Amino acid sequence: MSIAKTYTPADVEAKWYQRWQEQGFFKAKANPRKQPYSVVIPPPNVTGVLHMGHMLNNTIQDVLVRLARMQGKEACWVPGTDHASIATEAKVVALLKEQGIEKKDLTREQFLEHAFAWKEKYGGIILEQLKQLGASCDWDRTRFTMEPELTEAVLRVFVDLHQKGLIYRGIRMVNWDPQSQTAISDEEVIPKDVMAKMYHLRYAVVGAERLDNGAENPEKAHVEQAEFSGLNSQFLVVATSRPETIMADVAVAVNPNDPRYTHLHGAKVRIPLLGREIPVILDEYVSIDFGTGALKVTPAHDLNDYELGVKHSLPVIDILNNDGSLNEKAVLYVGQDRFAARRNIVKDLEEAGHLVKVEEYASIVQTSERTKAVIEPRLSMQWFLKMEHLAKPALEVVESDQVKLHPAKFKNTYRVWMENVHDWCISRQLWWGQQIPAYYLPDGTYVVALTPNEALELARTQSGNANLQLTDLRQDEDVLDTWFSSWLWPISVFDGFKDPDNADINYFYPTNDLVTGPDILFFWVARMIMAGLEFRREIPFRNVYLTGIVRDAQGRKMSKQLGNSPDPLDLIKQFGADGVRTGMLFSAPAGNDLLYDEKLVEQGRNFCNKLWNAFRLTQGWEVDATLPFANNKAVEWFTAKLQTTLVELDDHFEKFRISDALMTVYKLVWDDFCSVYLEMIKPAYQAPIDPETLRHTTGFLETLLKLLHPFMPFITEEIWHELAERGPKDYVCVATWPKQQPVAGAPELLARMDKALDIVAGVRNIRNQKGLGPNKPLTLAAKTDDAGLLTDYDGIIRKLASLTEISVVDAAPAASVGFVSGGAEFFVPLEGQIDLGAEKERLTKELEYAQGFRDSVLKKLSNEKFVANAKADLVERERQKLADAESKITALEQSLAAL
Known part of the structure; x- marks a missing residue:
């Protein structure tokens, strides 16, 4: 049999993936004879391409699914994509602009035609890329959150929740993206560190005496708030980072306990430049120690200000248009972009003497994840879902571990979120998405219905007007938040809303495991739990494995914008899919961020090469049928090692310690099988091997391929088929997962072999120290x-340590070097092997150097000033140097004594 000298991933990966699909190994159907195992993919955006986070997340999912398949379960991994309202609409709008088409010139229907055409062309790219990674999804089940059946499910849920009184329409503060001109969810808001400016502005106190020449003399007016005290104070100084919003001010708030402003209780001040009078209100919310202690209140443009406004029954003045420009209510700078207006108003405030000072400070601005625009907190008429009713049972199932979070530390985060839940803004001012099924009558009232015809019947009944026609109704222009479709994902992918009693939903729901990131623990995971309990009266999944974030060596999140993220497909081309998969998992414990290092992926590739070379080695041996079984000790040992490791491995999988599971198999294959077992049984150069040893070895290799397959599917399938003639359905992909078979006396057997191997290590150390070759x-x-x-x-000790003889003695032989192992002393005679005189001279020089080094360290440590003033870690390093020197001196003295 001709076996390639090197393993080339590109030669095998596409081949085996195609054969797995041809054999239908990834397909799943309801099968009462088997235990179900189902996973739904966190649907990537149709705009997306594979990135490092996808690589980690989907590798973990594939490991779990392949393991379940080998365990004999009906493994069903449902793939799909999310329509991603904001991101996709932005892509389509940009594409249309390149073609000279503006969205505003299109009807909704025309725009959606363009959007669906874009989706058909580009929307499946990421799923095809997942195949290159080896993802064993049931591709026949691929779903899309805006396909007709799933859209109908979303609309049914909206109607149901509205009928239950849980969905309402009202004006609330939202995150507004001026670029995409829509409200966005909290999870789509990205904080960005910036250096901002704080502007200290003078608000004239109404009725107070005018400061001489104040307005005409900016230099004289440029004074601190502390200079104004008593009833004749002319001005109140307010600090703001957004001076362009002062035209929306409706009050200035001070703390009632702040002695600086006692004289202003009940007073009014004038807004700079505008001159409009606003009241000074009292509220303990205002911090006395922060800024000037005076807070401008702008309810339309700040969430905290809005709550203050509600508390004090203040009016609301919204001065911004949808695109972030100032509207007529601003009076000044109308039509200007908010940032242009800021530049202009600062200039005008300074010229008019209202600007006291400007300070720079480190701040955080909230930006849109999709457009990067700075978010505006804004009051807007939106649709909301009441969350308190849904949140309580969703918290209980996590607290009681009906849904287990891995790692469990995230239960605290989940609890905090769920106990402080806010109503969910579910409407978006876009065209790409499920249009809200609310229909407005001519009198401004509305009805909610699944279809226009149902809405017409409701409208006729509600209005008492039997002559109403469809043309009299106007459907709400908004679409639903993308998350409002994805929160139904574990139910909708099995058509659980279309047919609540179908075979798939009854068999595969609840799903088993969900793999996702902790950043969407509330925004997606919690909402899916809510939906499952509300609409199926069951949890949607039993386990949630929370991955960490893939970061670079500097701890930064990998992203294309930073340029610190490699292209996953390039990595696969360079290192192979198996190398990338294992490299990602080597340092990916649940819930902890992964510091990506290409050396890990290189190690993954090296592991593939190690496995390939081990396979080639065993297949290169000639068999002599007349030879007796000569390696029973080695076989017994590895059998025990294999079974002991399998117990550990199964425990890791059960507890979702995926990285630990990989390292357990890695050590078993690299250290125990390749580096030890194969060396134990390897015949002499060009000598044959006995058939019984080879039979056991081939059996071991087959078992190892099974254990490795979930992590490294391609190379294991390749070796599986090279190892023996296989039937049409005999693939490692569907091979039976090894069952634990305890070995009698395994602990003692392993302990004694460890002692033997420790002796081998002692001899090898002497060879290295004395420059003696391994043979x-x-x-x-x-x-x-x-x-x-x-x-x-x-036999094992002599073979691995290259010894011609092992003897038991009462005393150390002359001219020997020794070591201690397991309470026994071992000696390697060196007379005739090395020049003893030269060795003594070399050791003496080493000893003198080591003693001199020790003395220099002792001198430093005996210096009281050094110990008292040096950093603690520096002193500790010096003490460690001393300990190391002492150990080396002792070893050198023993070696000299032996010679």
């Missing part, structure tokens, strides 16, 4: 009470 014949003398160990493992 130079040596002898070993042992002073031990356990001569049986040497007898039982004589």
Whole structure:
């Protein structure tokens, strides 16, 4: 049999993926004879392409699904994509602009035609890329959140919740994206660190005496708030980072306990430039110690100000248009963009003597994830879903571990969110998405219905006007938040709303495991739990595995914008899918961020090469049928090692320690099988091997391929088929997961082999220290009470340590170097092996150097000033140097004594 010298991933990955699909291994159907195992993919945006976060998340999902498939379960991994309202609409609008078409010149229907055409062309790219990673999804089940069946499910849910009184329409403060001109959710808001400016402005106190020449003399007017005191204070100084919003001010708030402003209780002040009078209100919300202690209140443009306004029954003045420009209510700078208006008003305030000072400070601005525009807190008429009713049971199932979070530390985060839940703004001012099924009558009232015809019947009944026609009704222009479709995902992908009693939903729901990021624990995970309990009276999944964020070596989140993220497909081309998968998982414990290092992916590729070379080695041996079984000790040991490791591995999987599971298999294959077992049984150069040893070894290799397959699907399938003739359905992809078969006396067997291998390590250390080659014949003398160990493992110790003889002695032989292992002393005679005189001279020089180094460290540590003034970690390093030097001196002295 001809086996390629090197493993080339590109030669095998597409081949095996195609064959898996041809064999239908990824397809799943309701099968009462098997235990169901289902996973729904966190649907990536149709605008998306594969990034490092997708790589990690989907690798973990694939590991779990492939494991379940091998365990004999009916494994169903449902793929799909999210329509991503804001991101997709922005892409389509940009594409239309390139073609000279403006959205405003299109009807809604025309725009949606363009959008669906874009989706058909580009929307499936990321799913095709997942195939290159090896994702074993049931592609026949691919869903899209805006396909007709799933859209109908969304609308049914809206109607149902509205009928229950849980959905309402009202004016509330929202995150407004002026660029996309829509409200966006909290999870679509990205904080950005910036250096901002704080502007201190003078508000004239109504009725107070005028400060001489104040307005005409900016220099004289440029004074601190502390200079104004008593009833004759001319001005109140207010600090703001957004001076362009002062035209929307309706009050200035001070703390009633602030002695600086006692004289202003009940007073009024004038807004700079505008001159409009506004009251000074009292509220303990205002911090006495922050800024000037005076807070401008702008209810239309700040959430906290809005709550103050509600509390004090203040009016609301919204001075911004949808695109962030100032409207007529601003009076000044009408039509100017908010940031242009800021520049102009600061200039005018300074010229008019109203600007006291400007300070720079580190701040955070909220930006839109999709457009990068600075978010405006804004009062807007929107649709909302009451969350308190839904949140309580969703919290209880997590608190009681009916839904388990992995790691469990996220239960605290989940609890805080759920106990402080706010109503969900579910409407978006877009065209791409599910249009809200609310229909307005000519008198401004509305009805909510699944279809226009149902809405017409309701409207006729509600209005008492039987002559109403469809043309008299106007459907709400808004669409629903994308999350309002994805929160139904575990139910809707199995058509649980279309047919609540169909075979798939009854068999595959609840799903088993969800793999996602902690950043959407509330925004998606919690909402899916709410939906599951509300509409199926069941949790949607039993386990939630929360991955960390993939970061670079500097701890920064990987992103295309920063340029610190490699292209995953380039990595796959360079290192192979298996190498990338294992490299990502080497340092990816649940809930903790992964510091990406390309060396990990290189190590993944090296692991593939190690496995391939081990396979080639075993297949290159000739078999002599006349030879007796010669490696029973090695076989017994690895059998016990394999079974012990399988117990550990299954425990890791059960507890969702995926990274630990990989490292357990990695050590078993690299260290125990390749580096130890194969060395134990490997025949001499060009010598044959006995058939029984090869049979056991091939069996071990097959088992290892099964254990590795969930992590490394491609190379394991390739070796599986190279290892033996296989039937048409005999693939490692669907092979039976190894079952635990305890080995009698395994702990003692493993412990004794460890002792034997420790002896081998001692001899190898001496070879390294003395510059003796690995194959130079040596002898070993042992002073031990356990001569049986040497007898039982004589062949293994002599072979691995390249010894010609092992003997038991009462004293150390002359001219020997020794080591201690397991309470016994071992000696390697070196007479004739090395120049003893030269060795003594070399060791003496090393000893003198080590003693000199120790003395220099001692001198430093005996210096009281150094110990008292140096940093603690520096002193500790010096003490460690001393300890290391002492150990080396002791070893050198023992070596000299032996010579």
